[in-house]
Amino acid sequence: MVASSILFANPKIAEEIIKMGGKSLLECYQCGSCTAVCPITESIDVSFRRAIRYTQIGLNEKILGDITPWTCNLHGDCTDSCPRGASPSEVLAAIRRYQSGFFDPFGVSRWWNKTKLFEKLILYFVVFVISLSFYYFYYWNSLTGYISTEFFAVKDLSYPIAFSALFASLILFLSAKRAYRAFGGGKEYKVGFLSSIIKLTKFFIEVEKDALKVPEKRDRIIEHVFILLGLGFYTLILLFYLFSPSYFFIYPYGMILKFLGYFAAISLLYGFSSPLMKRLFARQKTHWYYKKFTHSTDWMSLIAFFPVALLYLAILILNDISYYYFSYILYIVVLSLIVPILLLEVPFGKHNHWLYKVLAYYIAARKGFFKEG
Amino acid sequence: MNGSVLVVGGGVAGIQAALDLAEQGIEVFLVEKAPSIGGKMAYLDKTFPTLDCASCILAPKMAAVLRYPNIKLLMNSEVEDVTGRAGNFVVRVLKRPTYVDWTKCNGCGICTQKCPVKNVPDDYNLGLSNRRAIYIMFPQAVPKKAVIDARYCMRLNPPEKAKKEGKTLCGVCERHCPTKAIEYEQKSEVIELKVAAIIVATGMELYNAKNIPEYGYGVYQNLYTNLEFERLVSATGPSGGEILRRSDGKHPKKIAWIQCVGSRDVRFNHYCSAYCCMAATKQAILAKEHLPEVQCTVYYMDIRAFGKGFNEFLERAKREFGVRYIRGKVVRIEELADTKNLRVVYEDTAESYLRVEEYDMVVLSVAITPNSRLPLPVELTSDGFVKLKDPYLDPVSTTVEGIFVVGAVAGAKDIPDSVTEASAAAARAALIAKRSMAREVRVLANGGVLNG
Ligand SMILES: Cc1cc2nc3c(=O)[nH]c(=O)nc-3n(C[C@H](O)[C@H](O)[C@H](O)COP(=O)(O)OP(=O)(O)OC[C@H]3O[C@@H](n4cnc5c(N)ncnc54)[C@H](O)[C@@H]3O)c2cc1C
Ligand code: SF4
Ligand code: SF4
Numbered sequence: 094m095v096a097s098s099i100l101f102a103n104p105k106i107a108e109e110i111i112k113m114g115g116k117s118l119l120e121c122y123q124c125g126s127c128t129a130v131c132p133i134t135e136s137i138d139v140s141f142r143r144a145i146r147y148t149q150i151g152l153n154e155k156i157l158g159d160i161t162p163w164t165c166n167l168h169g170d171c172t173d174s175c176p177r178g179a180s181p182s183e184v185l186a187a188i189r190r191y192q193s194g195f196f197d198p199f200g201v202s203r204w205w206n207k208t209k210l211f212e213k214l215i216l217y218f219v220v221f222v223i224s225l226s227f228y229y230f231y232y233w234n235s236l237t238g239y240i241s242t243e244f245f246a247v248k249d250l251s252y253p254i255a256f257s258a259l260f261a262s263l264i265l266f267l268s269a270k271r272a273y274r275a276f277g278g279g280k281e282y283k284v285g286f287l288s289s290i291i292k293l294t295k296f297f298i299e300v301e302k303d304a305l306k307v308p309e310k311r312d313r314i315i316e317h318v319f320i321l322l323g324l325g326f327y328t329l330i331l332l333f334y335l336f337s338p339s340y341f342f343i344y345p346y347g348m349i350l351k352f353l354g355y356f357a358a359i360s361l362l363y364g365f366s367s368p369l370m371k372r373l374f375a376r377q378k379t380h381w382y383y384k385k386f387t388h389s390t391d392w393m394s395l396i397a398f399f400p401v402a403l404l405y406l407a408i409l410i411l412n413d414i415s416y417y418y419f420s421y422i423l424y425i426v427v428l429s430l431i432v433p434i435l436l437l438e439v440p441f442g443k444h445n446h447w448l449y450k451v452l453a454y455y456i457a458a459r460k461g462f463f464k465e466g
Numbered sequence: 467m468n469g470s471v472l473v474v475g476g477g478v479a480g481i482q483a484a485l486d487l488a489e490q491g492i493e494v495f496l497v498e499k500a501p502s503i504g505g506k507m508a509y510l511d512k513t514f515p516t517l518d519c520a521s522c523i524l525a526p527k528m529a530a531v532l533r534y535p536n537i538k539l540l541m542n543s544e545v546e547d548v549t550g551r552a553g554n555f556v557v558r559v560l561k562r563p564t565y566v567d568w569t570k571c572n573g574c575g576i577c578t579q580k581c582p583v584k585n586v587p588d589d590y591n592l593g594l595s596n597r598r599a600i601y602i603m604f605p606q607a608v609p610k611k612a613v614i615d616a617r618y619c620m621r622l623n624p625p626e627k628a629k630k631e632g633k634t635l636c637g638v639c640e641r642h643c644p645t646k647a648i649e650y651e652q653k654s655e656v657i658e659l660k661v662a663a664i665i666v667a668t669g670m671e672l673y674n675a676k677n678i679p680e681y682g683y684g685v686y687q688n689l690y691t692n693l694e695f696e697r698l699v700s701a702t703g704p705s706g707g708e709i710l711r712r713s714d715g716k717h718p719k720k721i722a723w724i725q726c727v728g729s730r731d732v733r734f735n736h737y738c739s740a741y742c743c744m745a746a747t748k749q750a751i752l753a754k755e756h757l758p759e760v761q762c763t764v765y766y767m768d769i770r771a772f773g774k775g776f777n778e779f780l781e782r783a784k785r786e787f788g789v790r791y792i793r794g795k796v797v798r799i800e801e802l803a804d805t806k807n808l809r810v811v812y813e814d815t816a817e818s819y820l821r822v823e824e825y826d827m828v829v830l831s832v833a834i835t836p837n838s839r840l841p842l843p844v845e846l847t848s849d850g851f852v853k854l855k856d857p858y859l860d861p862v863s864t865t866v867e868g869i870f871v872v873g874a875v876a877g878a879k880d881i882p883d884s885v886t887e888a889s890a891a892a893a894r895a896a897l898i899a900k901r902s903m904a905r906e907v908r909v910l911a912n913g914g915v916l917n918g
């Protein structure tokens with residue numbers, strides 16, 4: 094068919110990408126250095142240069158379904174060797190934001206990726222205040238009675254979180270479906286499920302093992318691992334609270350839970366404060382990632398999670414030294430902080446990128462983009 | 467007489483300017499740092515876009531310089547400082563010793579065969595071959611006179627032991643010289659000149675490719691700069707015009723040229739060096755002419771074939787000689803331990819995939835940097851080239867009145883453009899020189915009173 098082979102160039106897209114953080118998009122003169130130095134292209138047939146080209150001229154059809162930007166693991170070798178002083182990985186991050194704007198069926202993400210940080214913060218604060226007042230009006234009176242005792246009523250408190258999480262999951266599911274379709278998932282698969290999973294695992298171990306040898310890159314990987322572990326454990330604890338058999342929960346329920354709690358809190362605190370500090374006090378030695386990646390969605394995700402991590406640790410400590418009243422108040426504050434994360438940040442902000450990335454890598458593996466040997 | 471002009475630098479641009487001025491009867495001082503004039507063009511084998519032999523074009527011009535009695539050559543010299551203003555510059559020139567009395571030396575070259583110090587890297591062949599401590603820069607050198615390189619001469623720079631014992635060593639050249647021209651006692655001298663105008667033509671050097679560690683220049687044996695390659699194909703070069711690999715002395719089967727090495731790169735130099743696209747095309751053709759079986763590949767980002775006849779030249783390279791042009795910047799070169807072959811890593815931007823290809827010789831098309839750090843009051847632009855007064859309407863004037871600039875020191879360019887500028891600047895300098903001379907005559911006629 095002739096019609097389908099016509100591509101429409103839309104120069105407005107370049108403007109949008111720049112707004113979404115790809116500041117150096119138009120610097121690129123298409124030399125291909127970024128593709129050639131990248132440790133990922135050694136294993137996968139993708140061209141970062143081409144992905145950048147699509148956005149420079151604005152081929153929307155090509156951009157939206159492109160898995161290339163998602164294969165970038167932010168090693169930053171490209172930024173060090175770009176002869177134009179552009180930051181290809183930063184541009185790729187912006188393309189990912191642009192794409193995820195279309196994956197979200199309600200278009201909130203598109204707006205979120207373009208708004209300024211203070212606008213995000215205001216919205217975030219409003220949701221926080223609403224959820225705090227909700228807690229105050231619905232739970233406070235019925236629960237304050239138990240504070241003097243060692244009971245800690247968490248099951249009820251977890252319901253707003255559970256609802257928010259349900260909402261986030263729904264949005265994520267719908268977005269993931271759209272992403273799957275855009276990436277061409279399910280079509281033209283050449284590699285079996287199992288062997289592509291094996292290939293992916295091998296690839297990730299290989300490529301990150303090399304990165305671990307470089308101190309500045311190592312920090313970034315360790316931070317991400319801690320964030321993942323912290324979030325995982327924290328979710329586990331929340332789930333436990335939610336489905337715990339007793340209506341009231343006596344703290345400490347058990348040493349395991351307590352240990353998990355401390356571990357999650359400290360992991361999260363490290364994982365979120367370390368990049369935040371590096372961004373704030375960017376020094377010569379820090380990885381380019383922290384100096385250059387200052388898009389509002391990056392700040393927002395850190396700013397949203399940092400107080401949660403900090404207060405969560407405080408709760409555990411206060412509880413251990415028997416300041417139940419304070420720990421209780423803090424717990425409600427933390428929950429109210431998590432509600433906007435689940436309603437805004439996770440489905441529309443930066444954290445849905447984990448999902449798309451996994452999808453893109455999976456589809457790339459199934460379609461045989463990985464090189465042999 | 468203050469109607470003379472100083473030309474600094476004796477490359478093709480400086481030579482052209484000097485000749486144009488001398489033709490008009492103006493006295494010219496030509497200051498050249500090296501022992502011969504000729505500049506970079508003297509290193510070249512053939513020139514684009516006509517594939518004419520470089521020395522066939524340059525040699526007659528160089529010889530002409532000697533025929534004009536009003537061109538005063540100051541060889542082995544550099545300008546030390548300049549005072550005064552247009553029409554009335556006072557220039558101090560430092561003339562370094564050659565240790566040979568050039569009024570006696572007839573260029574027979576006997577000394578250069580007798581000197582026992584044989585392992586001095588030959589600058590003219592960029593270290594690809596050796597010469598003696600006493601040498602004539604190259605066979606067609608102008609003036610064709612011998613020079614002692616004091617760093618290597620046993621007499622002038624004897625080993626520590628002999629120095630302590632106060633012995634004088636060697637003296638072979640002195641004994642063999644038929645005209646008794648050797649002068650070990652020669653000292654540097656400062657010459658003061660009064661000139662009306664100055665033309666700066668100090669040209670360029672190649673950028674130091676060792677600053678780009680990814681390419682491994684200076685480490686890998688079969689990796690050359692384009693100027694080295696130019697010597698390699700030249701009949702006067704280290705192998706007499708045979709293209710041989712440094713590692714095993716064999717003919718290469720696949721040669722790659724890498725463009726924009728150190729040019730158009732914010733990490734090194736922002737500017738386009740202007741000559742290298744065409745120079746690589748020329749060299750690929752020359753390689754094909756020398757070795758018809760060789761496969762030539764040029765890695766480029768953009769081919770800049772803007773000059774007259776350039777694009778036709780490029781098309782000819784592709785069609786007639788089958789030179790392969792691949793669009794993609796090479797990011798890394800790796801040497802294979804056993805064969806000493808080189809692997810280049812790049813993205814083929816036509817196919818959008820990472821590629822690795824093996825070559826047995828790789829040539830870097832290196833950027834140029836201007837020789838602009840001069841004791842002259844001229845201003846420079848941020849990229850180091852001499853600043854022009856008005857790039858559109860006065861493209862050969864510096865920001866200082868009476869000082870002109872031509873050739874590659876004013877901006878990266880090829881030979882035709884350098885020569886064009888040289889003639890333009892010669893005309894402008896002649897105006898000042900003649901005006902200043904006329905004024906002097908007027909002052910003399912007026913009994914030495916100015917404004918009479
Ligand atoms: C590998 C290669 C291949 C090329 N091939 C071609 C080609 O095929 N065709 C073409 O058109 N162009 C070619 N070029 C470009 C060409 O060489 C230049 O355009 C040309 O040489 C510029 O001439 P110039 O007189 O300005 O400078 P130069 O040739 O550099 O001459 C400058 C002179 O000034 C002298 N000097 C330097 N500093 C001082 C100082 N402080 N005091 C006194 N003297 C000084 C130098 O010793 C030198 O003799 C090539 C260049 C290279 C590197
Ligand atoms: S390295 Fe820089 S200039 Fe080259 S293709 Fe990548 S982004 Fe563009
Ligand atoms: S004195 Fe001896 S070493 Fe020195 S240049 Fe003459 S022959 Fe060579």
Ligand code: SF4
Nearest residue numbers: 726729738739742743
């Ligand atoms: S002339 Fe060609 S090779 Fe040389 S710097 Fe310019 S674009 Fe690069």
